[in-house]
Amino acid sequence: MKKTIVAVSVALVGLSGCMTYDPYTGEEKTSSATKGSIIGALSGAAVGAATSSKSDRGKGALIGAASGAAVGGGIGYYMDRQEAKLRQQLEGTGVRVVRDGDQIELIMPGNITFDVNESTIKPTFSNTLESVGLVLNEFDKTIIQIEGHTDSTGAQSYNQLLSESRAASVRDFLLNQGIQASRTRAVGYGPRYPLTSNDTASGREQNRRVELTLVPMQ
Structure with a gap:
């Protein structure tokens, strides 16, 4: 049992050193790939130990931890790289890059x-969208949901159509950049999902937006 614990600890120490740099805050943070790898390593070690003979249990745990880490970290690492490239391309454009687990929101x-x-x-x-298109073409293992949003000023039906048209315009632009249509989905939500209150001009400006949600293909 002691050998099993040591083997898993060795694997996790190696993983815990994997950090990413956030260019917006200047801080280092544990990457999503590392988090996924640690989870994979723990589960892989358990399986490896359970399926090995008593004398080889420590070795089995180490092998299981390594393979579990590879599976757990694959998607996270891919999205980490895509996030870093998007932040680099979009710095100073006014587009916010938000990471939520294995999803990226623009x-x-x-x-x-x-x-x-x-x-x-x-x-x-257009120049900003071209930069986005370059990254999306490079990282082609993601699904792209394009959402149009409006403020609450005006008729609900008008805002719904406007949000749909804006999402479709962004989708068409990306398709012209070579993005495969099968990867994209455009939808309009009108004023249904505000980021902040519509009671002020600045709030309404924030709520009028387009969002891209990038989800890894499973």
């Missing part, structure tokens, strides 16, 4: 994407 505020009551992409925003 929040694109209305003041840089579309003119008021329009669904034609601003020329200045």
